[in-house]
Amino acid sequence: MSVNYTSVQWNNQKKGYDKILWLGIFFTLACFVGFQLWLHPEITAETLIIRATAIIAFLLLHIILAIGPLARLNTKFLPLLYNRRHLGVSMFLIALIHGLFSIIQFHALGDTNAIVSVFTSNQNYQAISEFPFQTLGFFALIILFLMAATSHDFWLNNLSPRIWKTLHMGVYIAYGLLFLHVALGALQYEDQPVYWGILISGFTVISSLHLMAGIKETRRLQKDQTLLREGGFIEVCHTSEIPEDCAKTVFVEGENIAIFKYDGKLSAVHNVCKHQMGPLGEGRIVDGCITCPWHGYQYKPEDGQAPPPFTEKLKTYEVKILDEKVWVNPVPKEEGTFVEPAKLEKA
Amino acid sequence: MSKDEFYIGWQEEMPPSNKRFIKRILIGLFILIPLFLMYGVLFQKPFNHHQFEFGTLTELTGIYHDNPVPILEVSNEDSTAFILLVGFGKFGAEEIISDIEKEQGNLDGKEVTFAGTLIYGDGVTLLELTNQEDSYVSSKDLKTENVDEVEDLGEFEWYGEILDPKCYFGVMKPGEGKIHKSCAIRCLSGGIPPVMRVIPHYGSEYNYYLVRGKNGEKVNEEVLKYIGESIDYSATITQQNGWKVLNIDLESIKAERDYDLKDLDVLNRDDYE
Numbered sequence: 001m002s003v004n005y006t007s008v009q010w011n012n013q014k015k016g017y018d019k020i021l022w023l024g025i026f027f028t029l030a031c032f033v034g035f036q037l038w039l040h041p042e043i044t045a046e047t048l049i050i051r052a053t054a055i056i057a058f059l060l061l062h063i064i065l066a067i068g069p070l071a072r073l074n075t076k077f078l079p080l081l082y083n084r085r086h087l088g089v090s091m092f093l094i095a096l097i098h099g100l101f102s103i104i105q106f107h108a109l110g111d112t113n114a115i116v117s118v119f120t121s122n123q124n125y126q127a128i129s130e131f132p133f134q135t136l137g138f139f140a141l142i143i144l145f146l147m148a149a150t151s152h153d154f155w156l157n158n159l160s161p162r163i164w165k166t167l168h169m170g171v172y173i174a175y176g177l178l179f180l181h182v183a184l185g186a187l188q189y190e191d192q193p194v195y196w197g198i199l200i201s202g203f204t205v206i207s208s209l210h211l212m213a214g215i216k217e218t219r220r221l222q223k224d225q226t227l228l229r230e231g232g233f234i235e236v237c238h239t240s241e242i243p244e245d246c247a248k249t250v251f252v253e254g255e256n257i258a259i260f261k262y263d264g265k266l267s268a269v270h271n272v273c274k275h276q277m278g279p280l281g282e283g284r285i286v287d288g289c290i291t292c293p294w295h296g297y298q299y300k301p302e303d304g305q306a307p308p309p310f311t312e313k314l315k316t317y318e319v320k321i322l323d324e325k326v327w328v329n330p331v332p333k334e335e336g337t338f339v340e341p342a343k344l345e346k347a
Numbered sequence: 348m349s350k351d352e353f354y355i356g357w358q359e360e361m362p363p364s365n366k367r368f369i370k371r372i373l374i375g376l377f378i379l380i381p382l383f384l385m386y387g388v389l390f391q392k393p394f395n396h397h398q399f400e401f402g403t404l405t406e407l408t409g410i411y412h413d414n415p416v417p418i419l420e421v422s423n424e425d426s427t428a429f430i431l432l433v434g435f436g437k438f439g440a441e442e443i444i445s446d447i448e449k450e451q452g453n454l455d456g457k458e459v460t461f462a463g464t465l466i467y468g469d470g471v472t473l474l475e476l477t478n479q480e481d482s483y484v485s486s487k488d489l490k491t492e493n494v495d496e497v498e499d500l501g502e503f504e505w506y507g508e509i510l511d512p513k514c515y516f517g518v519m520k521p522g523e524g525k526i527h528k529s530c531a532i533r534c535l536s537g538g539i540p541p542v543m544r545v546i547p548h549y550g551s552e553y554n555y556y557l558v559r560g561k562n563g564e565k566v567n568e569e570v571l572k573y574i575g576e577s578i579d580y581s582a583t584i585t586q587q588n589g590w591k592v593l594n595i596d597l598e599s600i601k602a603e604r605d606y607d608l609k610d611l612d613v614l615n616r617d618d619y620e
Contacts, residue, residue: 011357013360013361024373024376024377028380028384031380031385032388035385035388035389039388040388040391040394042394042396044520046519047519055384055387076368078354078365079361080372082356083356105530106529106533107529107530107533109435109436110436110438110533110534110536111438111536111537118529121530121536122528129525129576129604130528130575130576130604134529185525186526189392189521189525189526190392192390192391192392194390286355291355295356296358
């Protein structure tokens with residue numbers, strides 16, 4: 001969390017994350033260059049750079065896309081999610097080297113402007129096997145640039161979380177373009193089916209993880225439709241089902257609600273973090289505040305307000321306890337409205 | 348996970364259980380990535396052994412021929428090589444020669460010395476006039492008149508791939524196929540003479556032909572759309588200044604991707620002679 005913007009708020013975790021990330025990038029680069037020079041010593045330096053950066057960037061993109069659903073399926077992956085934007089910016093820089101070298105190699109020093117040549121040299125747009133695949137990579141690079149350039153929280157706050165999130169969902173369009181860039185480019189040259197196997201395996205892993213995370217969420221939402229209703233309140237669970245300092249989530253009447261148990265009390269807030277729409281109900285009470293599992297944004301459970309000097313506010317909900325059952329009123333209060341917590345009877 | 352083990356990114360350290368888990372994932376990745384890369388590189392299409400002597404200028408002396416394209420005929424006691432001249436970057440040599448001739452007069456049929464960068468492979472040599480007009484070193488008239496003969500070798504109906512010879516014979520690897528298509532289009536558009544790579548009916552080594560029009564005219568622009576893919580064509584063959592020339596009938600060109608299933612018998616190579 002931050003009030004003033006700094007380029008990066010470093011801590012030991014972030015430093016470690018970046019060290020391992022760049023160690024991994026240089027390790028991958030060294031392995032690729034080593035294997036190429038060993039098995040194909042005739043390769044030119046330009047081809048080596050273009051292929052190495054392509055492999056590393058595409059591999060990083062797969063890792064970036066896998067982290068989201070993996071963190072939804074297993075919270076142990078959350079440390080990878082926290083600094084995912086560092087992965088994204090690094091991936092863009094590597095993809096940029098690939099793009100620049102390719103444009104210089106294949107289009108510069110000719111009779112046409114190099115950028116214009118990307119779009120005009122090969123115009124077989126109607127033939128799949130001859131499709132000008134470089135244009136697909138060019139547009140993917142533009143999307144990756146927009147995402148990297150707006151990755152800082154400054155842009156998140158100024159664009160609003162919804163617009164920012166929508167913009168950053170562009171990563172899936174970029175992935176689709178790059179999938180086709182590889183399929184209609186390099187794989188039209190290489191004649192071994194093993195490369196199709198690798199490309200399709202990558203797609204299968206990414207789509208399966210998203211599907212599994214989606215199924216998990218859908219099951220939770222469907223289960224919530226069978227809850228008992230009375231006097232505007234909805235029965236959620238037995239009080240013992242909510243662990244101390246944790247939450248139970250419920251999705252009713254279009255409201256995504258997290259009910260937290262802390263200090264012998266229960267409070268309910270909107271289950272979506274104001275920062276990057278993280279699942280607050282998977283967070284914890286830390287230092288008396290609800291703490292988002294994604295990036296650690298905090299809110300007071302009674303009124304949904306971030307502790308001063310922060311200004312984010314959540315919708316709040318009425319909660320009551322009847323016969324050790326937790327009931328919640330899904331009609332939301334204004335963001336930041338204090339709601340008296342329901343008190344648990346001491347055992 | 349206990350309360351103490353809840354992960355918060357802005358804290359200095361992550362919980363030990365997260366640390367152990369992430370460590371295992373990273374060890375797995377550091378083992379899998381080299382195996383994956385090895386697998387990928389192993390199955391890669393091999394590169395040719397063609398060479399581009401980047402950074403090294405070589406002086407060559409021989410008889411310069413304007414036709415069918417700029418060629419330098421270089422002889423020693425044992426052999427004669429017909430070296431294609433090309434320009435710097437993605438350009439042919441014609442404009443450079445024309446600029447040199449404004450100063451030095453017509454070079455066709457004279458003994459000329461050029462300094463440039465050698466490109467060679469598969470029995471073919473090219474010289475890049477790297478320093479443009481400054482690639483010209485000297486020239487002198489020959490004692491005997493050079494006779495530029497054109498030998499007619501008959502008709503030819505076959506298939507092959509149109510290449511940009513500068514990249515294919517050494518500047519780029521790969522310098523052929525889909526990946527290189529855009530670059531080859533730029534090179535031919537810039538005046539580098541197109542070359543047809545052909546596998547002979549009986550044999551496994553490539554033959555290379557300069558590509559010209561039916562009447563020997565330049566067809567660089569007309570063949571751009573067929574570069575980097577397998578095409579069928581009809582042509583007559585002539586031989587001039589050490590190079591076989593395909594005088595191609597542009598209307599006969601058909602990309603193999605355009606064939607319908609019913610036409611597949613056309614692709615039976617045994618029908619061709």
